[in-house]
Amino acid sequence: MAAPTASFPDWAELPYDALLAVLHRLDDVDVLAGAGQVCRLWRHAARDEPELWHRVGVRPSHNVDVTSRAVLCGLARAVVSRVAGRCEAFCGEAAVDDSALSLLGHAAPSLKSLRIISGGWIVDERLKLTVAKFGLLEELELSLCVDTYAETCEAAGAACPLLKRFRRSRERFFRWNNTKKADLEAMAIATMRGLRELQLFASPLTYHGLTAILDGCTRLESLDVRHCFDVAMGADAIRARCPGIQTLRLPGDTTADYDLDFSTPTFMTPWEETHDKYYCDWHELVFLSSW
Numbered sequence: 001m002a003a004p005t006a007s008f009p010d011w012a013e014l015p016y017d018a019l020l021a022v023l024h025r026l027d028d029v030d031v032l033a034g035a036g037q038v039c040r041l042w043r044h045a046a047r048d049e050p051e052l053w054h055r056v057g058v059r060p061s062h063n064v065d066v067t068s069r070a071v072l073c074g075l076a077r078a079v080v081s082r083v084a085g086r087c088e089a090f091c092g093e094a095a096v097d098d099s100a101l102s103l104l105g106h107a108a109p110s111l112k113s114l115r116i117i118s119g120g121w122i123v124d125e126r127l128k129l130t131v132a133k134f135g136l137l138e139e140l141e142l143s144l145c146v147d148t149y150a151e152t153c154e155a156a157g158a159a160c161p162l163l164k165r166f167r168r169s170r171e172r173f174f175r176w177n178n179t180k181k182a183d184l185e186a187m188a189i190a191t192m193r194g195l196r197e198l199q200l201f202a203s204p205l206t207y208h209g210l211t212a213i214l215d216g217c218t219r220l221e222s223l224d225v226r227h228c229f230d231v232a233m234g235a236d237a238i239r240a241r242c243p244g245i246q247t248l249r250l251p252g253d254t255t256a257d258y259d260l261d262f263s264t265p266t267f268m269t270p271w272e273e274t275h276d277k278y279y280c281d282w283h284e285l286v287f288l289s290s291w
Contacts, residue, residue: 053082053083053084053086053087054086054087054088054089055087055088055089056079056080056083056087056089056090056091057090057091057092057093058072058075058076058079058090058091058092058093058095058096058100059091059092059093059094059095060072060093060094060095072094072095073095073096073097073099073100075095076092076095076096076097076100077099077100077103080100080103080104080107080108081103081107083104083107083108084107085107085108085109085110086108086110087104087107087108087110087111088108088110088111088112088113089111089112089113089114089115089139090104090108090111090113090114090115091113091115091116091117092115092116092117092119093117093118094117094118094119094120096116096119096120096122097119097120097121097122098121098122098123098126098127101116101122101126101127101130102126102129102130104130105129105130105133105134106133108134109133109134109135109136110136111134111136111137112136112137112138112139112162113137113138113139113140114131114134114137114139114140114141115139115140115141115143115167116141116142116143116145117141117143117144117145117260118143118144118145119142119144119145119146120145120146121146121147122145122146122147123147124147124148124149124150124151124152125151127142127149127152128149128151128152128154128155129155131152131155131156131159131160132155132156132158132159133159134159134160135159135160135161135162136160136162137156137160137162137163138162138163138164138165139163139164139165139166140156140160140163140165140166140167141165141166141167141168141169142167142168143167143168143169143170143201143260144169144170144171144260144261148181148184148185149168149185149188150184150185150187150188151188152188153166153168153185153188153189153191153192154188154191156192157188157189157190157191157192157193158191160192161193161194162194163192163194163195164194164195164196164197165195165196165197165198166189166192166195166197166198166199167198167199167201168185168189168199168200168201168203169199169200169201169202169260169262170201170202170203170262171202171261171262171263172202172262172263172264172265172266173202173203173204173227173228173229173265173266174204174265174266174267175204175229175230175266175267176204176230179206179208182204182205182206182209182230183205183206183208183209183212185203185205185209186200186203186205186206186208186209186210186212186213187209187212189213189216189217190212190213190215190216190217191216192216192217193216193217193218193219194219195217195219195220196219196220196221196222197220197221197222198213198217198220198222198223198224199223199224200224200225200228201224201225201226201227201228201258201260201262202226202227202228202262202265203225203228204228204230205225205228205230205231206230206231206232207230207231207232207233209231210225210228210231210233210238211233211241214238214241214242215241217242218242218244219244220242220244220245221244221245221246221247222245222246222247222248223238223242223245223247223248223249224247224248224249225249225250225251226249226250226251226252226253226255226258227251227255227262227265228251229251229265229267231251234250235248235250
């Protein structure tokens with residue numbers, strides 16, 4: 001008796017609606033680097049189907065063997081090239097750089113949500129130019145990113161009148177000796193007049209920075225300043241300045257429901273303030289590496 005012959009499905013015959021249902025369940029990196037290589041029909045859907053590119057997420061994938069940040073950023077640029085004006089939400093996690101975001105600024109004029117997590121060496125001076133192009137932006141997140149983004153925050157305050165949610169989460173709280181520098185971002189955030197929700201995790205802002213935010217962002221309904229140990233302002237004082245706040249998380253509140261990585265706070269001066277004769281500004285390293 002002959003052994004049964006193994007049969008394999010013809011993926012090219014999959015109904016188009018079913019194909020889209022499959023693709024919608026995949027990360028965009030998987031669509032681009034995996035599903036798009038199955039056959040001509042799948043490649044066409046992965047490249048040209050508008051529904052796939054309304055909400056874009058680029059992050060390391062368990063299904064695609066990509067570990068190099070450079071390769072991931074290259075995939076992010078390839079994904080951005082697919083959106084063609086259709087993208088309304090973009091999230092890049094450990095997989096975007098300045099060039100990918102610059103392309104996004106040209107390719108997604110209708111963007112409403114921009115979330116950058118673990119953005120590596122994304123520089124404030126370049127990001128501000130991109131954010132200024134998103135006049136319809138309603139949500140902005142800059143979490144676990146290295147730079148200080150005062151100019152980007154100021155650009156968002158000026159160019160994004162619909163902005164309602166802003167999240168700026170750092171990996172660890174540091175206490176700054178230079179309080180003016182510690183409040184740079186806070187003073188810029190204060191220009192985001194329409195904010196309803198604000199999370200500043202492990203920010204070095206002080207009482208003066210928080211006061212500026214409460215006076216400038218009078219429509220706030222939710223404020224999270226966990227691990228911001230230099231704000232020196234209690235719940236009653238915060239609500240007195242901004243009575244509309246309904247949800248308030250204070251510096252010492254539990255982090256059990258916090259969804260990003262963080263480290264134990266340190267009350268020493270950060271490395272920017274204590275560099276020695278061997279110090280080299282990382283902005284200079286980024287500039288030199290681009291040659």
